[in-house]
Amino acid sequence: GIQVEQSPPDLILQEGANSTLRCNFSDSVNNLQWFHQNPWGQLINLFYIPSGTKQNGRLSATTVATERYSLLYISSSQTTDSGVYFCAVEVDSWGKLQFGAGTQVVVTP
Amino acid sequence: DAGVTQSPTHLIKTRGQQVTLRCSPKSGHDTVSWYQQALGQGPQFIFQYYEEEERQRGNFPDRFSGHQFPNYSSELNVNALLLGDSALYLCASSFGNTIYFGEGSWLTVV
Incomplete structure (x- = not known):
């Protein structure tokens, strides 16, 4: 099956700092999504991004499908950005997701 | 419009018991998927x-079974619980390219 690797596994940021999270995948995929998981467990979709660049407020994402990687940028981080960020790839046309192991982000005041 | 709702939110079971988890999808969503999330994964x-x-x-034994009802709601059943089944169980509903996750059911097997 497709392998999804995320780096770094952990990230500690001071409020206001910028950061980049990376997702590598081992084969071509239908789509790629970034999620944020809050402390209560809920996964919130941040981006559907099979290719190209998208921005949503302080967050932006870029996927280079031909090179099989995606990047999530967090700018001017806030404490509310803390949580686990997952990259997930759609491995078939029915939307089955293969997740990476996540990046645990802690933003300190 | 309610999102994806799951119940119960937390439960504790003993090894060998059976458990049923429930999911109501977002309105209009006809596809329900279930995911298991172990701690730290x-x-x-x-x-x-x-x-x-x-x-x-996915690659799960037959102890894991499910059902979807005509109103698209779904159940996940796990028989003969093992300690390793302790996890967060997430339900996701989707329609086309849009997917939403519920808050999950935290299962602890003791």
């Missing part, structure tokens, strides 16, 4: 239901 796909049939299945 990413979610793992269990199976997906569409039109009341199991459409595809």
Whole structure:
């Protein structure tokens, strides 16, 4: 099956700092999504991004499908950005997701 | 419009027991998928239901079974619980390219 690797596994940021999270995948995929998981467990979709660049407020994402990687940028981080960020790839046309192991982000005041 | 709702939110079971988890999808969503998330790991796909049939299945034993009802709601059943089944169970509903996750059911097996 497709392998999804995320780096770094952990990230500690001071409020206001910028950061980049990376997702590598081992084969071509239908789509790629970034999620944020809050402390209560809920996964919130941040981006559907099979290719190209998208921005949503302080967050932006870029996927280079031909090179099989995606990047999530967090700018001017806030404490509310803390949580686990997952990259997930759609491995078939029915939307089955293969997740990476996540990046645990802690933003300190 | 309510999102994806799951119940119960937390439960504790004893090894060997059986458990049923429930999921109500977002309005208009006809596809329900279940994922298991062990502590410190990413979610793992269990199976997906569409039109009341199991459409595809991940690498989980037959102890894991499910059902989808005509109103698209779904149940996940796990028989003969093992300690290793302790995890967060996530339900996701989707329609086309849009997917939403519920807050999950935290299962502890003791």
